[in-house]
Amino acid sequence: MSTEDRKLQILVVGAGLGGLSAAISCAIAGHSVHVVESAKELVEIGAGLQITPNASRLLKHWKLPDSFWETGAEPTALTVHRYSGQKLAEDRPFDQHTRSKYGAPFVDFHRCDLQQALYSRSVELGVTFSFGQRVESIDFSGPSALTDTGATFSGDLIVAADGLWSRCRESFLGGKDEPLPTGDLAYRIVLTTDQIKDPKLRAWVENPEVHFWIGPGAHVVGYSLRAGKMYNIVLLVPDDLPAGVARQTGSVDQMRKLFDGWDPILNEFLGCVDKVDKWKLMHRSEMAHWVNDDSNLVFLGDSCHPMLPYLAQGANSSMEDGAVLGSLLGHLKRKSDLPGVLRLYESLRKSRGEAIARETFKQRHDFHLPDGEEQRKRDEIFLSQLGKELKGPFPSRWTCPEVQPWIYGYDAIKEVEDAVARNPELFSNNAISSSPRPVL
Ligand SMILES: Cc1cc2nc3c(=O)[nH]c(=O)nc-3n(C[C@H](O)[C@H](O)[C@H](O)COP(=O)(O)OP(=O)(O)OC[C@H]3O[C@@H](n4cnc5c(N)ncnc54)[C@H](O)[C@@H]3O)c2cc1C
Missing domain, CATH: 3.30.9.30 (D-Amino Acid Oxidase; Chain A, domain 2)
Structure with a gap:
């Protein structure tokens, strides 16, 4: 089988953190990637971003340079105070605990440093970009994306990474769909x-x-x-x-x-x-699917699972999406297997992305309690464990031993290796007549 039998032309809509992660991961997987971005250039916008081990391990995997890591700040403690200032919980040394539990760091970055580093890495990997092109609609017969300048971009697969206000989502759902x-x-x-x-x-x-x-x-x-x-x-x-x-x-x-x-x-x-x-x-309501019927449009990041930033997982989970998508496509043997592979992507990612989004609302509940009985009970749980090993459920999911491991312990690359091993027929060299249902 020649490389051309499997090599996809992938069009990513949006050069945000999810889109760039997908671009890097799909380029590493041997596909040809073009990114269409509405902004004229990647400018210094945004603020801080907490990068947790589930995504920092991906940034290491993608070989972001040392100069990028030097722009970060790795916190040595994570402390929760009552609004008066009283300490309710503290994990110290947080950096060492995190690294030893998850084998990857928790680091705080300026968003534009991360975006620039991902952009430079994607260019190094041969990804090409068109800036100043706002996608207005998608024609699924190609598929192709029509932009506000009248230009049309096409490919075998469109990755909808256009964030909260996704136009791809509106094209997919066939009408206005406001957050x-x-x-x-x-x-x-x-x-x-x-x-x-x-x-x-x-x-x-x-x-x-x-x-x-x-x-x-x-x-x-x-x-x-x-x-x-x-x-x-x-x-x-x-x-x-x-x-x-x-x-x-x-x-x-x-x-x-x-x-x-x-x-x-x-x-x-x-x-x-x-x-x-x-x-x-x-936020947005959950969609029934993240892949269209023609299997030529796939969603990731805020376009399909926006969340409250209360667990700092919006960008982290969109990078997970990009990593899983690209790594799965790295195992694609022929273009005709794309429907099955995208179904597998959806089944691996949709439940997790949506579960994290729901968890952010639970964190709001626990952090925003009005003064009163429920708040006193919450603070009793906090204070009874101050300086001790934590037991779940703990009101701060940032260190909760039930929630933190499933968020920070997730390894997108391993997730794909395991899924590929469970689905040998989907990734075999022998042609299959129709895409089988993935085994989860
Ligand atoms: C206050 C706040 C704090 C946050 N803190 C954190 C944090 O600490 N950690 C964390 O993980 N997450 C955090 N987030 C969430 C995070 O910012 C988002 O979840 C994340 O940026 C989503 O990435 P994305 O690539 O899906 O979308 P985006 O980053 O929104 O990127 C979408 C890209 O698509 C482009 N685009 C949009 N429409 C079109 C179009 N029609 N055509 C072409 N291009 C288009 C946009 O210009 C943009 O570049 C925070 C969010 C907020 C509001």
Whole structure:
């Protein structure tokens, strides 16, 4: 069988973290990959991103350079405080515990450093890009994607990686399909050490740790970026943006008022802020399928499983999707087996992506409890285990021994190896008349 019998022309829509991960993984698998992105270039937008072991092991697997890892900050502790500042839970040394449990680190990055590193790696692997092309619709007969400039891009397979506001999803579902409000919004803040004069706050930033403060209807997460030269703070509060407004410049005074009476150190950080943006947090209902009937469109990332950022898994799980898709396609023996392989991708990824999304809403419940009986019971569980080995269920899934292992312990590459071993007929050199049902 020649390479051409199996080599796919893959069109990825969206150069976000999921799309770039799919591009790298599909290129490593020996396919030809072109990415269409609506932005004119990959610009310095976004803020911090927590990369957990389930994705950091993929970044190692894809051989991202040392210069990229040096832009990260690896937290040595993960602490949950009550909004007053009282410590409720602490994992220290978090970096060592994480590495020894999962064989991969938990590292905080600036989103644009990660996106640039993934972009450079994909170019090295021969992936090509068209920027400034917003896909408007998909014609499944090709398949091909029509963009706002009138250009058409085609391939054997389209990977819908166009995020929360996915046009691919609308084409697939055959009509308008807006994301739904979650009821929360995020104030996103990035401070450089130049903006932080107080030596106590500077020391906090220069010694990377993750801190949560949890209170009625709201919580905050703060962590260092760029080797301790930057601090990222996200304030998660009830959504007061008008319907239909996804992002707006926020009032710094109004933001500070929301945290009156919270931990003094948090308020000292908020005192350093001179501008802030508000982002409406959106989600979507689950789709019945992530692959179309013609088996030439497949979904990943926020286009099919957006979630609350309360477990920092949106980007991590979209990278898992990209890794599983590309690795499975690396085992494809002939193009005619694509339907079976995509069915296997859907069955491996859909239940996990959706389960993580549901878990983020449970984390909101536990972090946002109003003061009262349920909150007191939660804090009793926290405090009874402070300084001890944790027992699940634990109210912070970030360190919960029941939840953390299934999120951080996931190895997308191994997942594929096991699935391929369970489905020898799908990946054999002998032609099969129709694609069999995958064995899970
Ligand atoms: C406040 C906040 C904090 C977060 N923190 C974390 C975190 O710590 N860890 C984590 O894992 N996740 C985090 N997330 C979630 C994470 O940002 C997303 O889940 C992740 O970026 C999804 O990746 P994606 O590639 O699916 O989509 P996106 O990153 O949205 O990428 C989609 C890409 O497609 C392009 N595009 C869109 N439409 C079109 C079109 N029609 N044609 C062509 N191109 C198009 C876009 O320009 C973009 O480049 C956070 C989210 C928020 C809001």
